[in-house]
Amino acid sequence: MGKEVKILVVDDEERIRRLLKMYLSREEYKIEEAEDGNEALAKALENEYDVILLDLMMPGKDGLEVCRELREKKATPVIMLTAKGEEVNRVQGFEAGTDDYIVKPFSPREVVLRVKAILRRASQTSYLQxxxxxxxxxxxxxxxxxxxxxxxxxxxxxxxxxxxxxxxxxxxxxxxxxxxxxxxxxxxxxxxxxxxxxxxxxxxxxxxxxxxxxxxxxxxxxxxxxxxxxxxxxxxxx
The missing domain is CATH 1.10.10.10 (Winged helix-like DNA-binding domain superfamily/Winged helix DNA-binding domain)
Known part of the structure; x- marks a missing residue:
C-alpha cells in the first residue's frame, strides 16, 4: 500500500472546506482543516503535508503571509485559492512561493486534478530512491x-x-x-x-x-x- 497522502485545506468559509474535503476524501486522501492563517501556519510547520490548499483572503494572516513564512522553513507544495483573478494577485502569489493558483469560483474536479498533478511531480521519485x-x-x-x-x-x-x-x-x-x-x-x-x-x-x-x-x-x-x-x-x- 502506498504512502498516505495528507492535505491541509485552509479557508475561513466552512462550506468551501467541506466541499473540498468531500471531493478530496473520495481520492482517499487524509484531509485536515484550518480556518485562519495563524492556525494554518502552526499546522503546516508542525506536520508534514503533501499539499496545502491555501485561501488568499483570511482574517489574521492572509494566504500570502502564511506562504512567505512557511517558505522560510519548508518547501511544501502550496495551491493558492482566491476570489481575485487579477494578474497582480497571481504574481504576488508566485513571489510568495505558491506552486499553483486556482481562482474562485472553481470546479472541485479541477482542484482534484491540480492536486494530483502536484502530487505526481512531488512524489515521482519516492520509489526511485x-x-x-x-x-x-x-x-x-x-x-x-x-x-x-x-x-x-x-x-x-x-x-x-x-x-x-x-x-x-x-x-x-x-x-x-x-x-x-x-x-x-x-x-x-x-x-x-x-x-x-x-x-x-x-x-x-x-x-x-x-x-x-x-x-x-x-x-x-x-x-x-x-x-x-x-x-x-x-x-x-x-
Missing part, C-alpha cells in the same frame, strides 16, 4: 541536480526548492546554452497557459537565483537572462 537504477543526475561545476531524489546541491550545500522552482531549474539545466522564451517555459514547466502572465516565470527565476546564491554565487550566475527573449542555463566554472 530505494531502487538501484541508473541515477539521473546533472553535474556541473558548483551545482548538482539529482533528479531521482529531486535534490539540488550548490557547492556542497543542499538548496531547498519548491516543486516549481525545481522543475524550472531542471528544465533549463537539461539543455545548457539553449535560450528558452518565457512563453515556452510557461507552457513546458507549468503545463498550462496563465493567460500570457509572463511575470510568473520572472518571479520564479528571481526566487531560484536568490536561493542558489545563498549556497553559491557561481550556481546563481548559471541562470542567465537573455534580454527581450527569456532565459538560458550557462555553465560557470569560476
Amino acid at each position: 530505494t531502487e538501484p537504477t541508473t541515477k539521473d543526475v546533472l553535474v556541473f561545476p558548483h551545482l548538482t541536480i539529482d533528479h531521482d531524489a529531486h535534490k539540488v546541491t550548490a557547492d556542497g550545500k543542499e538548496v531547498n526548492l519548491t516543486p516549481k522552482e525545481y522543475e524550472l531549474l531542471y528544465y533549463l539545466a537539461k539543455a545548457p546554452d539553449k535560450v528558452f522564451e518565457r512563453e515556452q517555459l510557461l507552457k513546458e514547466v507549468w503545463q498550462y497557459e496563465f493567460f500570457g502572465d509572463l511575470r510568473t516565470v520572472d518571479t520564479h527565476v528571481k526566487r531560484l537565483r536568490e536561493k542558489l546564491n545563498k549556497a553559491s554565487e557561481f550556481a546563481a550566475r548559471m541562470i542567465v537572462t537573455v534580454w527581450g527573449v527569456g532565459y538560458k542555463f550557462e555553465v560557470v566554472n569560476e
